[in-house]
Amino acid sequence: MTVNGGNAIVKTNDPAQTGAGKTTYRKSALAGQPLLGFETRYGEVQRKAAEVKAKRKTGGKDREAIDPDSDAARFRQEAIELRLAVRDRLENGYVLPFGQNIAGRWRRAFVEEGLRSEDNPILKLFVTLVPKGGRARASNDKATLDVQSRSKLLTLDYPYIELNKEFLGAIRIDCDGVFASPEALLLALEELVREGKIPCLPHIIVGDLFDNGTYHRPHFIFLLPPGTAVWKSDDKRCRRDIVRMFLGVSNGLIKALLPLGADPAAPATTMRMKNPLSPLWHTLTPNRHTMPTLSDYAQWVDTGASREALARQAAAVQSGMGLKASNVAFNTLRERGTALLIQWHFAADARMKGSRAALADHLHVALESYARTMELEDVRLSYVIGKVADRLAMDFDPSKLQGGKNRQRLLHVVEGMKSVRDRQRAGARFSQDIRRERSLEKLVAVYSAMLERSETLSPERLASRAGVSRSTAYRHFAACQQICASGCIDKKVGIAPCDDNPAPRQGETANGESAWGNTNLEALHGQEHGGCDSDAPEAEDDDFRLIEEQETWIAVQEGRISGRQMHPNVSDASDIIFDAHPHLAVTETADSAMLEKGRSLALA
Template sequence: MLADEREQKKRRKARKRAVMPDGLTEAEQRTWRLKEQLRFEDAKKFAENARFESGLVDERLREGFKLLFPRKICGRWREGVCEKGLRSVAFGLPGQMLVASTHKRGDLRVSWDKAALGVESRSKLLSLDLPYLEGNKTFLSFWRIDLDMSWSSIESFKDDIHQLVGCKIPFAPHLVAGDELRDGTFVRPHLYFFLPPGEAVWNDPEDPRCNMCTVKFFEGVYYGIVDALKSIKADPGAPATTQRGKNPLSPLLLGFTMNDREFMSMSRWAGWVDTSLNRDALVRHAAAENAGLDIKTSNQFFTAVQKQAYSLLRRWYYNSDLRLRARDQGGIADELHQALEPVAQEMSARMCSHISEHQVTLMVARVSSYAAGAFDPARLEKDIVRKALMHIVDGLTTVRERQQVAAEYASKEKAEKTLRRLVGAWDSLAVESLHVSKAALAREAKVSRPTVYARWAELQAVLEVRNGCKVRCIDKKLPTGTAMPGLKGTALQDRRPLGKLHGQSEHPMAQTRTMAEIQPFVTRKRETAFRISRDVLHETHPGAVGPAWCGAQWLDEEDDEDAMLIAMQESFPAEDYVAAAEWLCEDP
């Protein structure tokens, strides 16, 4: 009553003509008059709307609800719906608690369908006649459970619920809202379990005073109830704190109460249900059960398809695709299902051929529904797939064992990613030059040089398998077409560097020459030079060493910082140094 009186005072004040202030110029007076005229017209319009809504409220209380024109609700057309009285009064305490758990007038979001919720009326009484509503998400006072199942009659539904009471759940739901078809089938009801009066959970992440651990506990109880009701197909994909659902107070749906006396706090609910569950685990288990697969196969396939689903959603979002814009969750799930179906069928043929096409379709339907509801554009930078190891850690009881498995998995994933980066960097550098150094490879792959040395053998193995021949990159090689006196025709073909990074050479000179015969004489930052002993050249190729060769040395290698380390690790046949004409220079 006080709120209505304040509203009436505001309206009377808005309808009064204001007095123009003194000292205004002619232009300012004209502007003031226009603003005052607009304000007066707005106040008049708001007053007319208020009188009209007041008349609708009086008519609703006197004559009841009447659907004046046909509307499509829950997938079928309704017309001629009439109902006397208010369900909030007929349902007793649960009905009154549902009214109290929604926003005040002007903030209550309702809708004729589940997609686009909005403020339809400033009257809360008229808003609660619509078939879909949203509760107060700041103060969570109930759990809404969505059942993806149909019953032949309401009595069979109640029988199934009563069979679960006492073994899975402590009592029946307080309110139920669903759709009854003309043949009596009860389709996809929503169940409402209320917290005791005065025990709503404060949910405001932006307020530092709000204890989010209590909100997490609320979500844990929700998923525990969903798991307890999985035998009647409780939907695990629905968020815990959305507070959206079918309105049991609407005359357009079938609503009734099954419990108006028993209430239970969250701490007592924790003794009945498993509060350690979460949405990801329940969705994956439900997908495995629906498809009729074992948990390992189902979880691996679910993870692969889920990655593809999020990749598609990110692509649609950045491309402003019409399949993602201006669509509700159901529409996005349908578009995602159509796009994922051929990809998933191809993946099943590669991964596990024993999955049938029907099972793939069921898995894709579950993944599409889950991904469409969980997709958040604000978190696009975080490409995280949760519960990917659920089939591995399912039997582990301690946190240490789970962490060990997760660490091994993360290490393997990181190693494979690093190897892929090295192979990609090799391919990029090989296009520009025939000689690829380890330092350049590290810079191109954006990894450290120790990482390149550690993964060198694996990289060489991958390249050899792919190319079908042995790959060498760091060692200095003779340019094509260079010939030297006294050099055998097969010298370059038989070149076999030795050391930790290469296999044992079979070249005869490699068995007799050591690193002592290659004497380093200059070392400075980013520059390395080597002098070749004259004795080595005299012994291997008499006459090939003249005065111009006495001061032979390698030219400075500016791009390869690893030359000294390579020289210390590898021993080269003498023919290589004799043949390397372009890297030798005369004495000054």
């Protein structure tokens, strides 16, 4: 006999027994109730849910006890605390219980009820650009962003936030300006819109509103329409041309907003910005209706603007020094900053281990010290130093330290030139002037050294010692004589000053230049006599000679005679021009150069 399923049904298999092969029941009462009823899937779910609810009511006595030190217990407690924090934020608003130093300045305790995005469609669109909870990075300091909470609602209370970096749906423009009020800023932006500089107002303006009403360093955020975000990824399917257009539009907006203090040093694709949903900032949404696409922006702004040129123009605008003075200072400080980066990098300096913002601060301090040693203590220079430091720090790449190019260094020379040929010509002239200046400096240094050693002077010897061509030495030989004449006595060629402090003669400057140009110093000082002579011509003869030379010069200027008919002591205008060193401005003609060549050869 086999018993199936307990004590309910018994089946007899032994043929010797009575009723073999028939099924009998131990409990005869079950024979009349074979089917108890039906249960649907919905009923099954309800039954199981009721069982779970009954267990919860009994205090979970039927469940296995959880170790309070286990990860499961910790996760459970964190989830409870997060849910309570979200509920408290929704019910009581944002509460800063006591004064704290947040986002760069002291904030007093305050309370802001509700959510800023509740009735604002622009801010709701901004929320969709923030990654979900657990992936969104935020911080009280823009330099160090990290995941602060698994709740997106709580993350949106931090002053600095990072949007989705894979799908770029917003264009952020940093602004270094300080405005009298938010309303004054809006008026300035509306003026740019009326002038056609930008297609529309920014969709979001977020800045720091001080107690005195001034509005400091706002961010302008231009949102792209939903569904038109730019995909930026390492995937080979990603279209690089669209990403380049995004960067071009960002540069174009910066160029249009330069008068308001737009900062071109901030990277365009990091998506770090001041959080307009944070109660710590003052937020405006002046544009809720016009939302151009990336192609629309490209038709309004200059997408070919260069970041390097924009940084230099921003330095000129903010310093107020003018483009030429600012760009020259920018070149000098940039070269010094690059040298410092190379030195710090290869010396494993501790200043290289921090963030890019910290590196920019270190560069700013070092460049300020360098400017003081160079006697460049202009207060306006700090704006140029800031732009140089930010630009070098943000573009820092150790692999390119040795081969970096100083681009846009001639911006003040080619500004306003549209033709490539004109820009090339201007650059060639500038380079030629620089080479001429350096050649003259070399020749003057070698000439002075040869005078001190009482060596025989000639253009050939001068060219050999200075490492320049003979034609260059012939061209500048008279200039070297004139420059060194004021402090040296040339025993070989007989140039000597009459006294230590010679007084300028009538019609002559302190550098030996007449009012109409440089005269031949050898003739004026009397080369044949080897210095000052008591038998020199009388003052009347000198006056007649000077008057004759002046009349000859006037005749040349009026075109009555040619330059070749001038007095041999009056020379043509030179091609050597130094604005910063007027004492180097000398003149010579081809005839005087050949005369000097013959004289030097004869003396040699």
